Amino acid sequence: METINGMTFGFMSQRGNWQDPMSRESLRKMKEELAVSHVILPITVTQAHPQATKIDWQSDSVLSDAEVKGMIAYAQEIGLKVILKPMVNVADGTWRAHINFFDHDVPCEPTWSQWFDAYRDYLNHYARLAEETGCVMLVVGCELVNSDRRDAQWRETISQIRQHYHGLLTYNCDKYQEDQLIWWDAVDVISSSGYYPIDKWEQELDRIEKVVKHHQKPFFFCEAGCPSREGSQYLPNDWGLPGEVSMMAQSQWFQRMFTACDKRNWVQGFGIWDWKAQLYPREAALKDDDYGVYGKPAAKIIREFYKSTK
Template identity: 50%
Template sequence: MQFIKGFTFAPFAIRGSYKKKETYKSLDNLKERVGINFIILVPNGLQDTPQSEEICYTSNLTVSDEELEDIIAYAKKIGLRVALKPTANCKNGTWRAHINFFDEDVHCEPKWTNWFKSYTDFQLHYARIAEKTGCEMFIAGCEMVMSERREKEWRKLISDIREIYKGLVSYNTDKYQEHNVKWWDCVDIISSSGYYPLKDWEKELDRIEKVVNKFNKPFFFAEAGCMSTKGSSAVPNDWGLEGSVDLEEQANWYETMFESALKREWISGFAMWDWAGNQYSLNKAESNKGYDVYGKPAEIVIKKYYDMEM
């Protein structure tokens, strides 16, 4: 597998977002400025609460199939490989990792059975698009931590996806969860979200390496990132962290991540979080405290490593 030098591009975009000229310009900028060879697109599926059984992906809060297919075609035209990662979220703001139900079906209570039926419909819809458009990878969801113990349902879902989609199949587990997923054998590539504290990279990579060796599968970070907020390198997963702007701390986190990870031959790449479809103007980069790297020192760090032969 070619080494993944990637970014998540314009995730959870609303309908019409991928029709805008600035979105295509932003994708051009990403390729030209950072030297990527791979993007992950993230269609949005929404359920009301963590205990809702129905996932909607046809409202105006999700890009249309037509615009998704068009931007996939454009990405491939400019030489990028593409992964689709349809991801479920909760409208009430609860993080998707907390979607959860009783282990056994109970009358008059929401059920895993119903939720997985809806989740499967959601995934298979986009698996068909991935097959139709020639996407190189399909990632069957992201950070669904409480559901991962439902091994039987996940194995069935991956099997159903393979009936439709013939490319590489992965699943994006959350940080610290790599060793808890028991069904890595049924995917082609193990992937996870690499939001690890700057000082912990070596320790966490040691732990992940045991998982990779056990299942003998390729591995890549389907997400990784750090905000340019002071203190973020210690808690890079905390998107609500308050603090002053610290562009160098963000850049140092990326430098440490690359230096630690690229010593491990079993790591097959990265897809950083994230690159917006509608960029701020460059003169605002020095005041931006988010995960964005556009116009920041971290962008230069990423390009330096992506320009290397791997």
């Protein structure tokens, strides 16, 4: 696997968002300002609640196939390699990690089997789309922590996906879960969400390194980011952490992450979180306390690191 100097683009975009010319302008700015080589395009769909077995991937609010294909084609036209990332959110606001069912099927209760049937329909559709459009990688799941223990069902899911898509497959496990999965051998690339505290990078990389060496698979952080907010450098996964706007907190976090990871040749890239399809005005950047880096000092740190690793 080649180095992934990547960025996640357009999370939570809904139908019509990627047809807006401003979204393509945003993607162009992302490439130019951060020197990225890869873009991760998330297709976000929902299920009603954590025990729902219907996934609304054909809803009228979901990005249309035409606009997804159009955005992939534009990204490739401007020199970006595309990683497609179908994602499931829970409509009631519950984090997707808490999607869960009984370990053993019980009459009249929703089951893992029902959920995986729905999930495979969703993933197989986008596997065919990724194959058709020449995406270099497909992410088969993201932070579905309670499902991680369903070894046989994940293996069957991945086997089906391989019938439709012949590029690289990865699963984006959640932070601290890299050494919990027992089915890494079923995918081509190990990846995780690298939201680690600024002062814990070395110990977490030591832990992850054992997993990578055991499986002898490529590894990258499919997500990694930090809000520009006081205290977020110590708890970067908490998007609701209260605190004043702080460009320094975000910049320090990125610098520490890159410094730590640069010493580990098995870390082969990042899909930094995140870049909006509809950007805030540049003059508002220093008032923004979210994960975005547009117009912020962290953007320069990312650009310099990515240019040094090309």
